[in-house]
Each structure stands twice: as C-alpha cells, then as structure tokens.
Amino acid sequence: MNLTTAEENYLKAIYHLSDGGKKSVSTNDIAAEMKTKPASVSDMLRKLGDKEVIEYRKYYGVNITEEGKKRALQTIRKHRLWEVFLVDKLNFAWDEVHEVAEELEHIQSPLLIQRLDAFLDYPKFDPHGDPIPDEYGDVRARPRIPINEMEIDQSGQIVAVKDSSAAFLRYLDKVGAYIGARIKVLDKVEFDGSLEILVDQKKSIFMSKDVAGNILAIQS
C-alpha cells in the first residue's frame, strides 16, 4: 500500500511526536505540528488507520504500528541523506537544507536512494548530527555530551543546547558558537572547569563550565 506525500508527512510527524513510537499522540498535537486544524487531522487519521500504519481509536489518540514505524524511518532516512548531499556536495549551509530536503524526501525511487547513499559514502549522520537509519530502519544514535565533558584536543560539532532561552542563544550567537559549529577543545582549566574552544578552525573562545554544560556536541 503506497502513501501519498501528505500521508508520509503526517506519519513522520506522528513518529516524531510519539518519540519513535513509544507514546501515543493526540489529534491536537498533530494539528499543531502540521499547522492544520484538528478536523483535518481526524480525516487523515482515518486514512492512515485504514492503511494500517497507525492504530486509531476515535477520541483516544493514535499509536504508530510496526509497519508505520518502518515507513516513517524510510522517509527520515531519505530526508537526512538528501541533507548530507546538499551540504557536502552542493555547499548548502547547515540551516538552508531543511525545506529543500522536505521536498526531495518524497521522490519515489528505491534505486535513487541506494545510489545516493553509495555516492555519499554511506554516511551515518546528517549535517545536524542526527543519525541516518539504514535501509532496514535501524538507527545507531551517536551520544551527545555537554562539551565540558570532552577531552582536550577532542573535536566535535555543536548539535543542541539544554538551555534554549533567548538570552543564552543570544550569548552563543555573540561568541560565534552557533548550532552546527565545528569545535575543538584547546584547553580545560582544572581550577574552575572553564574551557578554551576553537570554533570553525579559526576563532578561539573562552567559556565557563556552566555555559559549556549547556552546550551539547557530538564527537568526531
């Protein structure tokens, strides 16, 4: 049973909202995520239920089925492979890729994805550091650690922040430590745990242990 583009997008949203199928998800939450109205979501849930990619009991939210999980992971795989292509091959910036990948992920051709995967040399993570599921839907997550836990000389990439207050993001922006930045730990001060970090191979910045503890990175 094939899914339309709209159905694929709903399924992906349900997958994410359910935390990979672990929780059930409400109609209202899906509507918010998809930027549509709850009434439209109800219609779609009936269709997805008919296609057996979700388990749908009226008034009680939805659970994604095993088949649904597999489908969602395929879409996520395609999305992330295209992101790698856009950044690595076409020199897109880290934050320019999402919308285009959102379109590319719906191209229907298993051969295309197989070849693209090979062409990109079987990447395991996308430019945001998120893992790329393999063709069977298996995912190897890469641990994200606060950068104060990294060793001296260890390189990595900033992928998330714990504290996402405007003030903290403004601070990060100011020192140039944006999400996606490649970093290297130059020095750690034993006394107070503060760090010296090299950002994008050019700019060296200092930060306290507190700040560093709020910045998550993947190691490379």
Place this chain on the structure above:
Amino acid sequence: MNLTTAEENYLKAIYHLSDGGKKSVSTNDIAAEMKTKPASVSDMLRKLGDKEVIEYRKYYGVNITEEGKKRALQTIRKHRLWEVFLVDKLNFAWDEVHEVAEELEHIQSPLLIQRLDAFLDYPKFDPHGDPIPDEYGDVRARPRIPINEMEIDQSGQIVAVKDSSAAFLRYLDKVGAYIGARIKVLDKVEFDGSLEILVDQKKSIFMSKDVAGNILAIQS
C-alpha cells in the same frame, strides 16, 4: 504566478508538441501526450490560459506565450540537469533516468538548481545529447548527423533514428546499436559507402550506407 506540478507537466508537453512554440497544438494531441482524456485537457487549458502561459481560443487549439516558453524551458532545464546528475554521479544507465528526473524536475528551489549546475560543471547537454537551456532559457542545439556522414575515427553517441519502424528498431536491437550507444567509426568503404562501427568500445558491426543514413548521432 506559480504553477502546480500538473500545470508544469502540461506546459512542458505543449512546448514539445508545438515544436518550441512554433506551431499551435490541439486538445486531442495534448490528451494523447499526457495520457488523459480531452475533457481533462480542456479544464487545464482554461487554467493555463488564466495564468497567461498559453493563448487559448476555444475550439482552436493553443499557442504558448513568451512567458509560457520561459517557464517550460526552466522545467526542461531542471529535468536535464537532474538527468546528468543521475548518469554522471549516481551511475544510472542512460534509459533509467527519465522517470526519476520527471519527479525531481518539480522541486522548487532556484538555489538548488544553481548549485547543482555548478556541481555538474555547467553541462551543456544531457545524457541523451539534448541541449540544456541556461537560466535565461537560451539553448545551444548540437547538430545531429546521420552516422554515414561521420569521419573515420570520429566518436559519438546514437541519439535518434529517422526510420522508427518496428522492423528497423528490431534490426538495431539485434546488432546492438541501440539509442544511447557510444559509437566510433572504424572504417568507411569508398565503393558502396558502407561502414564499420565500434559499439560501446567492444562490439564491431557492419552496416550499409542506407542503414547508417537512418541513424542520427551527436559527435563528441
């Protein structure tokens, strides 16, 4: 004014059927090309007329406008760039690319096409030897010549046949001289104009001047 995917496909068909805007095109011909019914075509022509990409007079066929030509050429450009990508980078075979390119051509992102063009090193022709319009819609056609007019040691690629009868195509298939084959002229017999041709760098075949005159190639 944006065009939907369906509208883009109709416009492209009209562009091709009208021989690049030189002739007017009938509803029936469009229906045949698009594999739909004439009634559906009528509906679409009204829409394309409203968007001023065609000039539509009921019962009298359509002419493509300058704006329409520009739009069609943009779509053709995208299609052919993706074909180059699929063949050159992802190792698709010459005859596997059309359907996938048919989907990829509708991705909406001028930046993507600009970057893809650069990544492919600004190709001027697609894998079928068809010219790729530039971003302003300008096209530099490459001459197609009957292979009996090629010189000895000249290489090229078969791109079309004049006689497309089943019998002739069967003959071509039998000797391995399919559309898309890379060829090289090994010898030309002065006496009767017959040729010896190397196909895909491995198979050598003989053909009469008559046969050769019906096979069109681009030189490389």
Place this chain on the structure above:
DNA sequence: TTTATATTTTAGTCATGACTAAAAACGAAA
C-alpha cells in the same frame, strides 16, 4: 449549402486534502 463526422467543451461526479461550524464524547470537578 446542407449534412455528416470528428473534435472540443460543458455538465456532473469522484478522490484528495484542506477548511468552518456544529455535534459528540471524554474527563475532571462539584
């Protein structure tokens, strides 16, 4: 010039995926 035939358009229907307004069901508090 009238008629016959082929082409094209209109009218009405269907599926998809959105919407609004109204009804129904749930769940928590009284």
Place this chain on the structure above:
DNA sequence: TTTCGTTTTTAGTCATGACTAAAATATAAA
C-alpha cells in the same frame, strides 16, 4: 452522578485534477 469545559469527530464546503456522458462547434464531403 451530574455538569462543564476541552478535545475530537462529523457534516458540509471548496479547490485541484481526474473521469464519463452529453452537448456544442468546426470542418470536410455530398
């Protein structure tokens, strides 16, 4: 357990792009 507010579903509508059947127009033949 009844009520009240929130969530969710249903009913009815719209746009897109397809379809069939019927009507309208054009064109070629008599």
